[in-house]
Amino acid sequence: MTIKRVSIIGLGALGILFGQQLAKKMAKADLRFIADQDRINRYTKEGVFCNGEACDFNFVSPEEQVEPADLILFTVKQDGLEQAIQSVKHHVGEHTIILSALNGISSEAIIGEAYGHDRVLYCVAQGMDAVKVGNELTYHNKGMLCFGDKEPGVVSDKVKQVAQFFDSVDIPYEAVTDMLHRLWGKFMLNVGVNQTCAVERCHYGDVQREGKERDTMIAAMREVIVLSQKEGYPLSEADLDYWLTVLGTLNPTGKPSMAQDVDAKRKSEVDLFAGTVLTLAKKHGILTPTNQYLYDRVKAIESTY
Known part of the structure; x- marks a missing residue:
């Protein structure tokens, strides 16, 4: 499978940072940012900015019926995880791969309980120094996403697909075998x-x-x-x-x-x-x-x- 459609839930520092990079490389319709209508209205009115550059994001509400995503990226905080799991349900299809960039050591297992552990790759974001104030994000170092299978020493087809996609959109990453x-x-x-x-x-x-x-x-x-x-x-x-x-x-x-x-x-x-x-x-x-x-x-x- 080639990753074409991507959905992001969570417009904090990581969502904006990596979302802006994806937005520069992908067709607008293929990159969806999931948010409730109140947030969509606020983002549309006030704008979202990354290092001073206005972000032209494609927002969809959780209720909107869409084609399933090939890749879903969770970038919410832990206290928003349960709601985020519900919000992405229309974006999960038979072949969807899920990455969770949340802090802590438990989000992958929680998402896996909801949508199947076989869909979830383990992930950490490291090396970025992003600061978000209001709707404006600034950073010096973009850092990277490190991801891989739960089982040590394994490099699954899902890992290979995500690596190939990140290569195509210039997302810094490391495929890790001891996640x-x-x-x-x-x-x-x-x-x-x-x-x-x-x-x-x-x-x-x-x-x-x-x-x-x-x-x-x-x-x-x-x-x-x-x-x-x-x-x-x-x-x-x-x-x-x-x-x-x-x-x-x-x-x-x-x-x-x-x-x-x-x-x-x-x-x-x-x-x-x-x-x-x-x-x-x-x-x-x-x-x-x-x-x-x-x-x-x-x-x-x-x-x-």
């Missing part, structure tokens, strides 16, 4: 950098150099390493070094999404990050004091909104 390991590694980075920058109200540059912020970030990441080993997806100090290297490539004046949420007084993904860590720590009888501290601090900040 659960990569998923846990990205989770480890998010637990460290997202929460630390949110609590300390700081930028990437503050955790790229030595100091209290970087120490806090790394301590939180090392707690995930211990849990990953208990859960059967063992990370190591080599993985920590890999993700710190990725972090070092980001624009030092940028901020991760959770710090942007705090700035905008929005509910954050702290339950997805420290909340998951604390749940697993209780399961295994392990202390995770840094994540407990970050969880408590973020909850305290959110209580003031």
Whole structure:
């Protein structure tokens, strides 16, 4: 199968960033952005911008009857996942492939329960430093989508089809044969950098150099390493070094999404990050004091909104 029709659900940073790249390479009718009518009206009236460039997106409502998509990309936040699963139902066909670029370690399984695990490829977005304020997205580094099969060592036809498509539309990517390991590694980075920058109200540059912020970030990441080993997806100090290297490539004046949420007084993904860590720590009888501290601090900040 050749991928021709693509549907995106979620017009946050990732949806805009990769959607704009796709829009430049695809026929407008073949790229659909799924949104409820209120959002469509707002996007149409106010516009959507990527690095100062107006985005000419093709919006469809969840109720609209459409031809099934060959590829669906989920770019919502975790608290919007259940609604997004319902919203894409008219876009799922017999041969549809689904990629989830959500943070955390659970979205693929949740989507798979709804539409079949055989449709879902595991995916992480890494290396981008996008900042979204209102309807405007800016970034220095586009980063890439890393995807692959759940089973280690496998390269399925679906992976090959997505890779061929991404080549044709110039989407940076890496086809990975150990995706659960990569998923846990990205989770480890998010637990460290997202929460630390949110609590300390700081930028990437503050955790790229030595100091209290970087120490806090790394301590939180090392707690995930211990849990990953208990859960059967063992990370190591080599993985920590890999993700710190990725972090070092980001624009030092940028901020991760959770710090942007705090700035905008929005509910954050702290339950997805420290909340998951604390749940697993209780399961295994392990202390995770840094994540407990970050969880408590973020909850305290959110209580003031």
